[in-house]
Amino acid sequence: MRTFNIHTPKDDLLTDIQNKIDYKTKPLGSLGLLEKIAAQICLVQQSLTPTLSHPAIMVFAGDHGLSEEGVSAYPAEVTHQMVLNFLSGGAAINAFCKQHNIDLQIVDAGVNHHFNFDPHLTDRKIAMGTQNSLKTEAMNQIDLEHAINIGSSMVCHKVEEGCNIIGFGEMGIGNTSAASLLMAAFTDTDIIDCVGRGTGVECEALDHKKEVLKQVFEKHQDKIKAPLDYFRSVAGLEMAMMLGAMLQAAESKITIMVDGFIATSVFLTAKKLYPHIQSYALFSHQSDESGHKHMLEYLEAQPILQLGMRLGEGTGCAMAYPIIQSSIQFLNEMASFESAQVSGQS
Incomplete structure (x- = not known):
């Protein structure tokens, strides 16, 4: 590694x-x-x-094997359908990046779908999604290292183009579950208190999600003292690629815009590995997803915005960017x- x-x-x-x-x-x-x-x-x-130059947002997409356990209100195919929406320019992140003149890059890290060639899609697919973390480790060591290296190299390319501020978004049905598992491990919070509605899970379905994640946490909790081993056991390929991108951005000494619940859980992992990374991070907003407030409090981080959003995609970064511009202005x-x-x- x-x-x-x-x-x-x-x-x-x-x-x-x-x-x-x-x-x-x-x-x-x-x-x-x-x-x-x-x-x-x-x-x-x-x-x-x-100065702020060549602002960029990378949106990493990947599928999660755990979604087959019914932890999301949406079926797994929504991941690739939303990627197609990004590519056609129809998502919120497209609208906000266009409004604020932010370079948007859509990255297939591990979507369970074969996309036709599209010049707007960066194909870095490692696998057709992760394994089901209730049954086994989500990804193996080789795939984790590959994802981190790809995320790192992509940021290096942006820096070579003159980018000095970058945000990261994600798309992946099931990734709020992965984020909850990371939060539980790295903030020492009961897993039940880390589980939220995600894409809109309610009532009995929410109880089911909590029970599944409790079992996943118990299965892999012996790895928590080795953060990367735990991370690869429960996280997604899009999250692993984002981890490498965040770490490279800090090494390159550029400002990182941290998005919502999922991105902050990846940042928690990054900080476990490299505590000084927070000096480079701005936290774009406080998500309405249950648990994000507590993650920010754990990090002693003050969010720039609090708009009741819980969309992901890097939208918080895009919305916060003009305020960051105002600070420089x-x-x-x-x-x-x-x-x-x-x-x-x-």
Whole structure:
């Protein structure tokens, strides 16, 4: 398994960054979270005049063998049907990326469907989905390593194109179940408290989902002290590819936009492996999916938005991006008390 070189950014500029923020023509701290975002990006870029260039969102898609246990309100074929919707430009993520001029890349990591050639689809299929984690490990070591390496190389390509801020989305029926299992393991929370409605599971079906995930957790819990072994036992190929992409983004010293419940569960895994990765992460929104709030609290992370969304696809990243832009805009364009000849606070 390859290793990544991830360290907390140097803080030599921290005083200068804070002074630049504080001496803008505004009361101290009055721009709230925008000020924190600006300071973080300055540290990541090691610059007092940061820029955002070639923003990108990668949406990884994959099927989950566990879906055959009835843990989702939707059938497994919805995964490939939604990928086709992405490719035709009909999904929410297409609309938001177009609105905010974000490069969108759709990646087949492990969808159980043979797609016809489409120039808008990046074919990195490793397998036709994962195995059923109730019965065996979701993926083997070779497939996990392959997925991580592919995710890493894709981010390297984006960085070569000039990208310095990137978000990750996903599509995969059953992946809220995988995310719940990761949350339980890496936040030490009872699995029952980690299980939500996902795509809309209700009442008896929700009870069934909880019982299935309890059994899956018990089957693989002996691997928790080896995070990657546990991850490959319960996660999806799209999640594994996202893991490699997140780790590479941090190694490349670019800003990571973390989406909702599934993406945050992948980020939890990344942080278990490389604790300093959080210095590079902005958390786009708090999903309405049960458990996401608690994951963010565990990470001591403040979400940029709270809109009651629970869609996935990277939509939270796309919606948060213009706010991140505003944080850079005020830092670079807003006058200081001195340049505006305005009296500051005494």
